[in-house]
Amino acid sequence: MLRTVIWFIYFWFYLLFLLPDLLRLKYLSRKGYEAKLNFILFNKVGRWARSLIKLAGGEISVSGIENVPSSGPVLFVSNHQGNFDIPILLGFIDKPKAFIAKAEIKKIPLIYSWMTLMKCVFIQRNNLRQSLSVIQQGTEVLKSGQSLVIFPEGSRSKNSQLGRFKPGSFKLALEAQVPIIPISINGSYKLMENQGFIIRPAKVELIIAPPVFPKEQITTKELATKVRNVIETNLKMIS
Numbered sequence: 001m002l003r004t005v006i007w008f009i010y011f012w013f014y015l016l017f018l019l020p021d022l023l024r025l026k027y028l029s030r031k032g033y034e035a036k037l038n039f040i041l042f043n044k045v046g047r048w049a050r051s052l053i054k055l056a057g058g059e060i061s062v063s064g065i066e067n068v069p070s071s072g073p074v075l076f077v078s079n080h081q082g083n084f085d086i087p088i089l090l091g092f093i094d095k096p097k098a099f100i101a102k103a104e105i106k107k108i109p110l111i112y113s114w115m116t117l118m119k120c121v122f123i124q125r126n127n128l129r130q131s132l133s134v135i136q137q138g139t140e141v142l143k144s145g146q147s148l149v150i151f152p153e154g155s156r157s158k159n160s161q162l163g164r165f166k167p168g169s170f171k172l173a174l175e176a177q178v179p180i181i182p183i184s185i186n187g188s189y190k191l192m193e194n195q196g197f198i199i200r201p202a203k204v205e206l207i208i209a210p211p212v213f214p215k216e217q218i219t220t221k222e223l224a225t226k227v228r229n230v231i232e233t234n235l236k237m238i239s
Helices: 001-015 017-033 034-056 085-093 103-106 109-117 128-143 167-176 218-239
Strands: 058-063 074-076 097-103 121-123 148-149 179-186 204-207
Touching: 001 017, 001 034, 001 109, 017 034, 017 109, 034 058, 034 085, 034 109, 058 085, 074 085, 074 167, 074 218, 085 097, 085 179, 085 204, 097 103, 097 109, 103 109, 103 121, 109 179, 121 128, 128 167, 128 218, 148 167, 167 218, 179 218, 204 218
Parallel strands: 058 204, 074 148, 074 179, 097 121, 097 148
Antiparallel strands: 179 204
8 A cells, every 4th residue: 555655646746846847848849849859758758657667566578679660650559458558658668659548638737748748649439520530630640750559449458358459440550551569468457457546566568569561451340350369369478
């Protein structure tokens, strides 16, 4: 319990500590200094994410990092076991990336500000019309050169089981014609979801698979099935 209390205090105090950096990054964004903005932004975010994992007692092992292209945007597709998946991906995959996230995050001012700078796209999951707009926004993010992360299960599994993939989000890869990087996360739910909001140390394994290149004639359902099979195979291998 003490670890959990310290973690949440640290979480918010670190954000307040970064407030001058946030203001500076907003200035760079207004001036259009994209390269400098991204360099500082993802350096700060990555460092913060790794410190959160360390304080939680997470031990992260990563394999397949060589499968992440050093240049050009990609669509990271990952299973979603718990709340720590986002800091894990931010802290242990060194490539600037945005997320498709639930719209409720907009109610958290500081978090929302950082995610906006990262070019994250926010979705109301029960609004079909808005979902189509999200696909368009996400495609524009990818075409601008920024990588993007999606969790096609739609919500956290909170366990080791892999849920069904919603194929609609795979339109992003087809529209932008970018490589898909399948990611298998195993054990992140043990850091928190396994015991509600209580944080406990855990080992988490991350497997990054070789890119899947979408073909123009493939359907979103076929693409979703193909990528899900890769993620499922790697999960079984490390479980």
